[in-house]
């Protein structure tokens with residue numbers, strides 16, 4: 134009997150001890166103590182997703198917890214941003230987004246989050262050029278021929294994009310203006326599926342980041358008509374820029390940032406930012422990003438303050454242009 138009493142007492146006592154120390158262990162556990170979600174506003178397989186997964190894998194190693202990429206698509210990236218703005222600010226939800234964070238306030242009249250107020254700003258990420266690609270069996274072999282083909286076929290030519298607010302949409306609008314041809318645009322939830330439609334021959338053209346198009350270009354499975362930078366790319370040295378092929382001053386470079394819900398603990402923001410910086414120093418990641426044409430910003434740009442001020446500048450730059458064009462997404 135005494136034995137059983139003792140066992141019960143020992144068990145009870147150890148439960149109390151476990152409860153107390155378990156509680157204090159939980160409180161003292163260093164961040165992160167469970168997987169961290171990185172929200173991507175576009176489909177799997179697209180360029181934003183490729184960047185998130187490449188960096189996320191390297192960051193998982195240094196954080197000691199998996200970075201889970203979650204694709205929340207729709208409304209040109211605004212669904213993912215709204216979701217992140219309202220997520221629990223506990224350090225376990227982050228968002229990677231591009232220029233769309235700066236264009237959304239002018240494009241969407243009913244935007245239910247404020248890009249310049251509702252977030253913690255973690256870091257700028259990478260700058261990525263775009264490419265104009267087409268289905269492999271498109272009769273036009275180069276940009277000059279594409280110009281003639283587009284003029285002859287007008288709105289029979291289909292131009293895929295990732296929704297209003299996506300950079301592929303912005304690029305298609307600017308290209309249609311610059312080429313003087315009103316081609317038909319076809320929206321997808323991301324340029325991953327848009328690229329599949331190009332590969333399958335269901336759409337004709339797509340303007341997309343090199344982080345997605347480079348492998349298809351190198352495999353010869355799409356036609357490549359030009360790059361959107363003002364100088365040629367190291368990763369695609371034989372490809373002329375669109376500017377040198379007649380679209381003078383045509384230039385789009387996609388920038389990215391990482392955000393967290395407003396109120397996320399500073400420690401979590403700093404650790405996630407430090408893991409990102411570390412990922413850029415990983416030689417395998419650095420080589421992969423270089424091969425895909427991405428440019429890693431200098432260290433002084435990999436800070437919360439730098440992202441916040443860049444977002445503000447970009448918002449001010451796009452806003453009057455979009456308003457003057459009378460373009461709304463809603």
Ligand code: ASP
Pocket residue numbers: 175176179180181182294295298299300301302322323324325341342
């Ligand atoms: N490249 C896309 C865009 O046009 C998005 C994506 O699928 O990553 O914004």
